[in-house]
Amino acid sequence: MKQYLILLLLLSSLWAGNTIDTIIPKPQKIIANKGSFHIDRSTGCQSDTALSKNALTYLQSHLLKSSGFVLKASQKEKSIHFHYNPKRVKRAEGYHLQIDHKKILIEARDSAGFFYGVITLMQLMDPAIWGGKIGKKEWTIPACTIEDYPRFQWRGMLLDCSRNYFSKAYVKKFIDRMAQQKLNRFHWHLTDDEGWRIEIKRYPKLTKIGARRGPGTKLPFSTYPAMRGPKTNIQSGYYTQSDIREIVAYAKARSVEILPEIDVPGHSKAAVTAYPELLLDPEDKSRYRSVQRVANNTINPGLESSYQFLDGVISEVSRLFPFGYIHLGGDEVPRGAWQKSPAIQKLMRRRGLKSRREVQNYFFGRMDKILARHGKKLAAWQEVLDGKPKLRKSSLIMAWKNRQAGIDAAKKGYPTVMAPVQFLYFDQQYVRSKSEPGHTWSSPVSLHKTYAFHPLSRSSGNSTRNIRGVQACLWSETLLNERIADYLAWPRVFALAEVAWSNEEVREWNNFEQRVYRSGMKRLKVQHIHYRKSR
Numbered sequence: 001m002k003q004y005l006i007l008l009l010l011l012s013s014l015w016a017g018n019t020i021d022t023i024i025p026k027p028q029k030i031i032a033n034k035g036s037f038h039i040d041r042s043t044g045c046q047s048d049t050a051l052s053k054n055a056l057t058y059l060q061s062h063l064l065k066s067s068g069f070v071l072k073a074s075q076k077e078k079s080i081h082f083h084y085n086p087k088r089v090k091r092a093e094g095y096h097l098q099i100d101h102k103k104i105l106i107e108a109r110d111s112a113g114f115f116y117g118v119i120t121l122m123q124l125m126d127p128a129i130w131g132g133k134i135g136k137k138e139w140t141i142p143a144c145t146i147e148d149y150p151r152f153q154w155r156g157m158l159l160d161c162s163r164n165y166f167s168k169a170y171v172k173k174f175i176d177r178m179a180q181q182k183l184n185r186f187h188w189h190l191t192d193d194e195g196w197r198i199e200i201k202r203y204p205k206l207t208k209i210g211a212r213r214g215p216g217t218k219l220p221f222s223t224y225p226a227m228r229g230p231k232t233n234i235q236s237g238y239y240t241q242s243d244i245r246e247i248v249a250y251a252k253a254r255s256v257e258i259l260p261e262i263d264v265p266g267h268s269k270a271a272v273t274a275y276p277e278l279l280l281d282p283e284d285k286s287r288y289r290s291v292q293r294v295a296n297n298t299i300n301p302g303l304e305s306s307y308q309f310l311d312g313v314i315s316e317v318s319r320l321f322p323f324g325y326i327h328l329g330g331d332e333v334p335r336g337a338w339q340k341s342p343a344i345q346k347l348m349r350r351r352g353l354k355s356r357r358e359v360q361n362y363f364f365g366r367m368d369k370i371l372a373r374h375g376k377k378l379a380a381w382q383e384v385l386d387g388k389p390k391l392r393k394s395s396l397i398m399a400w401k402n403r404q405a406g407i408d409a410a411k412k413g414y415p416t417v418m419a420p421v422q423f424l425y426f427d428q429q430y431v432r433s434k435s436e437p438g439h440t441w442s443s444p445v446s447l448h449k450t451y452a453f454h455p456l457s458r459s460s461g462n463s464t465r466n467i468r469g470v471q472a473c474l475w476s477e478t479l480l481n482e483r484i485a486d487y488l489a490w491p492r493v494f495a496l497a498e499v500a501w502s503n504e505e506v507r508e509w510n511n512f513e514q515r516v517y518r519s520g521m522k523r524l525k526v527q528h529i530h531y532r533k534s535r
């Protein structure tokens with residue numbers, strides 16, 4: 001009898017463990033308690049702070065969509081309480097969640113903390129809460145105590161909307177799904193060789209010419225991936241300034257900041273095709289191709305008109321995006337660019353510049369000053385640190401070639417984000433196979449590989465505090481439709497989120513994999529996200 005009781009106890013505690021072990025990313029501290037709380041149409045809610053507004057709106061809209069009711073503001077016992085408590089919750093974006101049979105208490109010190117408290121609460125509910133289809137009338141939530149906060153401040157995802165255009169609706173879905181995993185930086189790659197996707201009122205040809213692909217348009221139709229994709233116009237499109245304001249507000253309601261990227265001076269075929277008279281030296285006889293094989297795609301830093309143009313672009317971009325940084329690319333300026341440009345030769349003589357590298361440093365020095373005038377800081381790919389750049393020390397560096405590049409940038413004193421291709425480029429195949437979508441130019445990035453990424457190492461030493469976080473990149477050369485984008489993102493975004501949020505001590509692969517397959521994927525399924533199922 002005694003043995004039987006012990007077995008029963010063991011089983012029930014295991015079962016309780018399972019019902020709370022649904023959360024991705026893993027909370028820093030979670031304790032299962034006895035009992036559960038039930039939400040139904042008689043449940044109330046109360047708050048003593050305006051900081052809970054986004055969180056409450058998010059919860060209410062999901063309850064309305066999946067149950068047809070919302071929580072009524074009430075003082076009664078059986079309710080969900082939002083309480084401003086900076087004494088208990090010490091860290092930015094952190095929250096404290098207490099669930100027992102009578103009450104749910106969510107405490108935080110900022111808007112993001114309340115939002116993440118609600119995300120965790122919803123991950124403890126039946127996955128149907130994410131589905132948006134009316135069905136369930138009552139929700140059972142296991143009693144527990146959770147103390148949680150992010151390991152890193154920068155938890156990002158890049159979506160490349162240039163190589164292939166994604167609709168406003170998809171961009172919103174992408175941001176919402178990020179927020180569901182407590183990711184908080186959407187890096188929006190808006191311009192590249194294959195398309196300029198942001199309306200700039202001063203320069204209408206950027207979108208009139210630079211956002212259109214396919215037969216009869218000025219952008220070379222052969223630009224990747226039109227060559228591989230169906231010969232239709234699916235890659236055409238851009239975001240109006242009003243679209244962008246809408247998306248920025250949508251992201252803000254989910255605690256996501258948007259980092260816009262205008263990729264210069266390389267990766268600029270769309271811009272130089274729209275405005276050759278401003279951005280190219282007519283006397284330049286250089287002929288070159290980028291690593292992606294795009295011919296003559298680079299803005300000329302020897303022309304004053306290039307700086308005037310970029311000043312105009314940045315003035316509009318900086319007013320559209322409230323975030324403090326603008327990303328100006330700086331990656332992969334092709335060898336051979338400007339070699340035979342008289343304007344560059346003149347610039348080099350006048351400024352005493354000795355190499356192409358010094359020309360690029362000069363260009364970014366000026367871009368940094370232009371950004372400063374518009375009240376913004378520079379973000380850029382790691383290449384801007386080659387040579388001797390003159391950049392403000394606040395400039396944010398993104399390391400993509402390998403982890404060491406990030407450690408080096410941090411050691412030089414720059415805030416740094418780790419986005420190494422070997423772990424965090426989600427455009428790469430999961431496994432090497434002809435039947436898998438995705439790029440093959442780097443090594444495959446399995447779910448396990450992403451999870452095994454450790455952003456900090458002993459060798460980063462005192463510079464560790466400069467490593468602000470991690471980011472995955474979804475480049476879109478091969479993303480011919482939303483299904484492929486979904487497939488390459490999911491489930492790898494789960495691993496990214498846990499690397500970004502959870503301390504090393506609480507991370508464990510087997511437990512993570514179970515949460516992904518038992519819970520995370522159910523949440524994707526009800527949202528009709530086309531994720532990769534095989535292990």
Ligand code: ACM
Pocket residue numbers: 331332381400
């Ligand atoms: C990059 O992948 N060129 C940043």
